[in-house]
Amino acid sequence: MGKRANGEGSVYKQRNGLWAASLTTEDGKRKYFYGKTRKEASDKLTKALNDRKDGALVATPKQTLEQFLRDWLEHSQKQSVRERTFERYEEIVRLHVIPVLGRHQLQKLSPQHLQAFYTKKLQEGLSPTTVTTIHNVLHKALDTAFKWGLVNKNVSKLVSPPRRERFEGHPLTLDQIQTLLEVAKGHSMEALLKLALATGMRRGELMGLKWQDIDFSSGVLQVRRVLTRIPSKLEGKGYKESEPKTRKSRRSITVASFALDALKQHRKKQLAIKMKAGASWQEHDYVFCTSIGTNLNPSRDMLDPLKELLESAGLPDIRFHDLRHSTATLLFSFGVHPKVVQELLGHSQISMTLDVYSHMLPSLQADATSRLNDALSFLEDESEETDI
Structure with a gap:
């Protein structure tokens, strides 16, 4: 061990250049703290002493x-x-x-x-x-x-963890989306599917959406909450409302007219269901809810009906989250700027948007090159005429 610093008591410098501090725990063991500077080691020791004074446990060297x-x-x-x-x-x-x-x-x-x-x-x-x-x-x-x-x-x-597998999802094509929506006409999932595809909203955001969040006159909805499952090991059960995970997740979305029209029809049907339920109805103002007004079960009320519709339409089996991927992929194929896609999806950073959908870049680049060629090909014609 190196020489102890003057006046520091149990704080000393080691031969490897690091500073160390130590104290004796209640079981008689020595507990060590390390730092690149004397102050860093001393501060850690002071904190440990204060924690012990306040009743907190101080780990021993044999702590597993x-x-x-x-x-x-x-x-x-x-x-x-x-x-x-x-x-x-x-x-x-x-x-x-x-x-x-x-x-x-x-x-x-x-x-x-x-x-x-x-x-x-x-x-x-x-x-x-x-x-x-x-x-x-x-x-x-x-x-x-x-x-x-x-x-x-x-x-x-x-340590280097293994490289993550890139999961690109399984977005539906435009033709497949049109087929799905055609099959979903009149189905209880129609408005939900149309809104999901029109906005790219997450499942929890759709579950937590309330009528008060939608301004039909302006065609804008606010994403203000999500429904999240209460872990089985904690008190309570079911789902609870919570804030969106990030600031960017709280966002305003301009909704396409086809989805707004579907929501208006959905509201009329919901009011009829509410009247029929009578005293059994539990008012939560959810846009998408059960026959008694409570929140949807994501497996029973969202994924299972989606799978049935996909099967009826002869479409590939996808996750509910792939509807979100379908929206983003479609927007990129339309040439929408990545920043706009980021804001619509509620990604915290544009790098996340670009990373998730980077697999689309080669095809988008090819399309851009083709458009550029069409726009500027007249230059070749002028060049040939000049040579003559």
Whole structure:
């Protein structure tokens, strides 16, 4: 060990250049904190001492990854992320990380441990995308461990997760969309399908849409909320209203007239259903709801009817989310600027829009080249006449 800094007590500089601080935990073990500067190590020590004074636990060198991850989920993530996100984190930690890495001491976790873990998961049949998601959760957790002074580096930063598979979705073509809407005429899903295809709205946004959000005179609707599932491990059940995930997700959308007309007809039918339901009706103002006014079940009331319509139309089986991809793909094929597509879809950054739909760029470039050729081909004719 290097020489202790004067007046710093348990803060000292190591031979490797890092500064270290230590304290004795209640079980008599030494707990170490590291930093690139004396102040950084000292600040971590001060925080640990304050936490201990306030009753918080200070990790020992033998704290396992499992112990840390359970603390991280309970004290760092449970109140700071969406319930569905928390449930996903908890499942990843419980089903994948703890069985393989949980016994390792947090401070002795190495990049080799993580790399071998990722390889094992790939060999077990998990997709590269799933393994990358596991890596992202570990990266976030170990970042917190570093900020808390439990480790001197985030070892996940030294590991390369597998490359994500690019999923391009299965958008419908214009002809297929027209066929689907023809088959859906008069169906309870007609207005929902038309609005989904006219706006590219997400499933949760459609489920959370209320009549108060639509201004029929201007033809504009506001995306103000989403319906999200309440995780089964948390209190309550079913779905709840919540804010859109990002600022860009809260947006105004000008709705095409064919979809507005469908919504007007849908409202008339809904009022008749409401009258028939009588006292059983539960008023939530949802545009798309059950026969008693409650929110739709995405599988039973949205995906299953969509699959039936697709089968009746002789169209390929797609996910509900592929309707959103269909809208975006169609807009790009019409030459709509990516910025406009981004704002319509509610992507937080245009880079996300370009990344998701980058597979379309070659065909769009070919079309642009063809149009450019048609526009400027007269130059060749003039050149030939000049040569004569």
